């Protein structure tokens with residue numbers, strides 16, 4: 519999920535950094551505008567710098583399906599001293615997303631676990647017996663879907679999260695789940711996890727028939 523923080527402290531830190539750059543520039547008459555450094559930084563961060571593992575290649579294929587363009591996924595820690603959304607991150611340069619998403623290692627582990635046994639969600643929802651493993655699967659699938667929607671170029675977290683939950687059935691099917699189980703996982707995420715997300719990730723329009731309902735049949739809600 520993700521992108522750069524929207525937290526007051528981050529803004530404060532940026533102000534301090536800008537002031538320091540301003541002071542340094544007083545004694546620097548060289549011809550290196552900051553924009554050049556920024557462009558180099560972006561060209562460096564927009565693509566991954568590690569070879570994809572087998573799992574990462576598979577996740578990249580699924581992310582590309584959701585993102586509607588070729589993208590990659592890497593499983594790695596991404597904490598860089600600033601707050602980012604839990605689970606994953608996609609870097610943006612203005613409105614332009616990078617060409618890959620990073621997922622937290624525990625999210626990748628949950629996806630591996632799900633891929634090995636992608637069935638059972640529908641049955642446990644019907645019987646009201648879903649345990650932590652099923653909820654973890656629903657959450658991990660939603661994180662993958664969320665970052666993949668970011669990779670389309672969408673930044674608004676509430677819109678991205680709503681679209682992501684609607685992608686969960688398709689993403690689950692790509693891992694081998696049935697249509698019923700995929701929908702059950704989306705419904706679990708919507709009913710159990712979504713109400714507890716930070717307000718920036720929720721929208722009053724994210725419901726059956728709401729303006730963010732793009733699934734066509736509301737199957738993700740049931």
Ligand SMILES: [Zn+2]
Pocket residue numbers: 519520521603664668675678
């Ligand atoms: Zn996000």
